[in-house]
Amino acid sequence: xxxxxxxxxxILAAAVSVSAQLVLPxxxxxxxxxxxxxxxxxxxDLGTRRAIYLGHVKVDDPDLRLQCEQLTxxxxxxxxxxxxxxNNILAEVNVVIDFSYNQGQPVHATGDRALYHYTVTGAVTNxxxxxTGSPYxxxxxxxxxxxxxxxxxxxxxxxxxxxxxxxxxxxxxxxGTDSNASPAKLF
Amino acid sequence: MQKCFFxxxxxxxxxxxxxxxxxxxxxxxxGATNGYATNITSVVYFEPPHEQQVKMRMSGAEALPLPxxxxxxxxxxxxxxxxxxxxxxxxxxxxxxxxxxxSAASSAGRLALRSGDGKFxxxxxxxxxxxxxxxxxxxxxxxxxxxxxxxxxxxx
Numbered sequence: 001x002x003x004x005x006x007x008x009x010x011i012l013a014a015a016v017s018v019s020a021q022l023v024l025p026x027x028x029x030x031x032x033x034x035x036x037x038x039x040x041x042x043x044x045d046l047g048t049r050r051a052i053y054l055g056h057v058k059v060d061d062p063d064l065r066l067q068c069e070q071l072t073x074x075x076x077x078x079x080x081x082x083x084x085x086x087n088n089i090l091a092e093v094n095v096v097i098d099f100s101y102n103q104g105q106p107v108h109a110t111g112d113r114a115l116y117h118y119t120v121t122g123a124v125t126n127x128x129x130x131x132t133g134s135p136y137x138x139x140x141x142x143x144x145x146x147x148x149x150x151x152x153x154x155x156x157x158x159x160x161x162x163x164x165x166x167x168x169x170x171x172x173x174x175x176g177t178d179s180n181a182s183p184a185k186l187f
Numbered sequence: 188m189q190k191c192f193f194x195x196x197x198x199x200x201x202x203x204x205x206x207x208x209x210x211x212x213x214x215x216x217x218g219a220t221n222g223y224a225t226n227i228t229s230v231v232y233f234e235p236p237h238e239q240q241v242k243m244r245m246s247g248a249e250a251l252p253l254p255x256x257x258x259x260x261x262x263x264x265x266x267x268x269x270x271x272x273x274x275x276x277x278x279x280x281x282x283x284x285x286x287x288x289x290s291a292a293s294s295a296g297r298l299a300l301r302s303g304d305g306k307f308x309x310x311x312x313x314x315x316x317x318x319x320x321x322x323x324x325x326x327x328x329x330x331x332x333x334x335x336x337x338x339x340x341x342x343x
Contacts, residue, residue: 018214032334034332034333034334035332035333035334036331036332036333037329037330037331037332037333038328038329038330038331039328039329040327040328040329041325041327041329042309042311042323042324042325042329043319043322043324043325044321044322044323044324045320046321046322047320047322053329076214091326123291
């Protein structure tokens with residue numbers, strides 16, 4: 001369970017969750033390298049409060065790398081609660097996310113789209129990330145490959161719901177160094 | 188847990204509105220002449236009660252009227268300020284064409300935008316701003332750099 005939480009916290013929440021403040025947890029040592037985003041084109045619609053990065057979108061962050069063909073960010077209407085933070089962030093087409101977790105283990109996640117959705121209704125906060133793929137979204141760890149048609153991560157409850165779940169485990173052909181390595185079953 | 192950078196994307200296009208608005212409000216000064224102007228500066232102030240505070244300042248090295256009621260602006264620089272005088276954003280374009288009648292600005296050249304503290308920067312080549320639609324497109328080689336601020340260390 002702990003592994004599930006950690007993995008998807010990193011893959012999904014860290015990849016597409018948002019913060020209204022540009023503040024990161026402090027790390028001792030060297031200053032944090034800036035995050036860079038490259039794309040062929042970008043569109044910013046102030047009327048609909050939507051920003052779209054198009055074409056060969058590459059996000060290079062010290063903690064992860066994300067690639068997709070389109071990245072869309074929506075802000076809720078001005079003056080509404082939480083209007084300063086995006087309520088939807090959608091990465092589409094050939095979504096590839098790479099990061100390290102658990103002391104440097106590489107994780108490679110792919111899918112057709114990853115959607116972050118955030119709403120506040122009354123005192124209830126809904127914050128989810130949905131990774132989908134056709135036929136499957138896929139997560140590759142040294143311990144094995146995990147797939148599902150749709151994987152929903154609830155950022156509030158830290159629970160995962162998978163649809164069309166399939167689990168595939170394979171030996172670590174790279175001779176992994178993790179002595180604690182074991183099949184990482186997500187579902 | 189890592190805080191994410193995507194929030195900044197949204198912040199960008201809020202900043203992005205500033206330059207063209209400033210142009211729109213400033214350039215009627217130029218429209219009154221048919222001549223060539225240099226070292227132009229125009230300022231937009233806040234509405235009351237902050238009417239003494241500069242909201243936007245646009246400057247350009249040269250402004251040349253073009254056929255079709257267009258203006259060729261060189262070394263354009265737009266600064267946007269908060270009501271308390273804090274610099275919020277700076278936009279620079281070596282050259283752009285402004286169409287007052289269409290409320291549009293465009294260029295095949297470079298556009299650079301940065302937040303007042305310089306921690307958020309966007310640049311690209313080729314842009315189009317449609318004031319009426321409040322729509323900005325950066326056409327090529329868009330590059331965004333975000334410098335996150337580390338959290339204060341724990342007191343423990």
